Amino acid sequence: AQSVTQPDIHITVSEGASLELRCNYSYGATPYLFWYVQSPGQGLQLLLKYFSGDTLVQGIKGFEAEFKRSQSSFNLRKPSVHWSDAAEYFCDGQRGAGSYQLTFGKGTKLSVIP
Amino acid sequence: GAVVSQHPSWVICKSGTSVKIECRSLDFQATTMFWYRQFPKQSLMLMATSNEGSKATYEQGVEKDKFLINHASLTLSTLTVTSAHPEDSSFYICSASGGGGTGLLQETQYFGPGTRLLVL
Numbered sequence: 001a002q003s004v005t006q007p008d009i010h011i012t013v014s015e016g017a018s019l020e021l022r023c024n025y026s027y028g029a030t031p032y033l034f035w036y037v038q039s040p041g042q043g044l045q046l047l048l049k050y051f052s053g054d055t056l057v058q059g060i061k062g063f064e065a066e067f068k069r070s071q072s073s074f075n076l077r078k079p080s081v082h083w084s085d086a087a088e089y090f091c092d093g094q095r096g097a098g099s100y101q102l103t104f105g106k107g108t109k110l111s112v113i114p
Numbered sequence: 115g116a117v118v119s120q121h122p123s124w125v126i127c128k129s130g131t132s133v134k135i136e137c138r139s140l141d142f143q144a145t146t147m148f149w150y151r152q153f154p155k156q157s158l159m160l161m162a163t164s165n166e167g168s169k170a171t172y173e174q175g176v177e178k179d180k181f182l183i184n185h186a187s188l189t190l191s192t193l194t195v196t197s198a199h200p201e202d203s204s205f206y207i208c209s210a211s212g213g214g215g216t217g218l219l220q221e222t223q224y225f226g227p228g229t230r231l232l233v234l
Contacts, residue, residue, distance in 0.1 A: 036225070043120070043207050043227035044158075090157060102148075102223060104157045 004093040006105035014113045015083050021076040021108050023065075023091030032094040033074040034102070035065055039087045047089075050074060061085070086112040117141050118210050120226035127198055128234055135193045135229045137208030143188035144210030148223060149181070152205040164191055198233040205230050 005024045013019055025031055032051050036044040048059025055067040065076045074091060091105040117140040127133050137147060146165050150158040162178075164170035164185035172178045180202075182194040191210075195202050209223040 034222075041205075041228075041230070044209075044225040046222070046224065049222060102160070106157045 004091050004103050004105040006089075006091050006108050008108045009106070010109045010111065012111040012113060013081050016080050019076075019078045019081045019085070019110070021089050021091075021110070023074045023076065023105060024072050025074060025091075025093045026072065027093060030069065033065075033067065034092040034094070035059065035063070035074075035076045036090045036092060037061075037087050038090065038107075044090065047076070081110075081112055083112045083114055086110055116212070116222075116224040118144075118208065118224050118226040120206075120208055120229050122229060123227060124230040124232075126232045126234065129199050130197055133195045133198055133231060135195075135206055135208075135231075137191045137193070137210070137226050139189045139210045139212075139224070142210075142212045144191075144212060145188065146211045147185055147191040148209045148211075149183060149191075149193050150207045150209070152207060152228075158207060161193075195231065198231070200233045203231055203233045 003026045007022050034049045035047040037047050038044050047063050048057045048065055050057045050067045057065050063076055063078050065074055067074050088107045088109050090107045092102045094102050119138045119140055121136045125133055148163050149161045151161050152158045160173050161176045161181060162170040162172045162183050164183050166185050166188050170183035180196055182196060185191040205228050207225055207228040209225045211223050
């Protein structure tokens, strides 16, 4: 079955520290992959997406993600976390061209210690 | 670009009443819109997918007669929760995908800010 897994439910980092949020996917072929961020009581904002090509994807707010086919992973990274990055992060997959249905991971809540 | 709005942002209603939530794509034409429901501290669950001018496709377990979806134009979709009950209280989020010619990749969904529904 097609799925996206976020192994970490809650991560706490200190402000200024580096961050890596894990995401693993299970699809028959290379899916389209997305990272979204949701602030409390808010909708989702697209951080970045991977469709094909360069496996290192740059997003907004200083985030990047690397697609690793060998590990079936699409981990989100940021070199230096800001307090405003505290939010819920969702990794999502889509089967591919012409398929609209997103499969959401369960989310990782990020807390930032000042 | 790719802004999606929802109205209202929050609503409180009495049990048994109906509530309509609007989802609008402000700067692009959305050939496909999606409605999600999110319970506290959980991920989003897709409720239905709607294409402009056609009937919505509901996910398994979602009551189509309770959650009425209308996608009458390329910029507007509505979700009506009929005869709402307290168990319908939730955060409802819509998203929209652009079609050809919008400059947006068709496969990318752009999300609205969500509507919080509380049924008393």
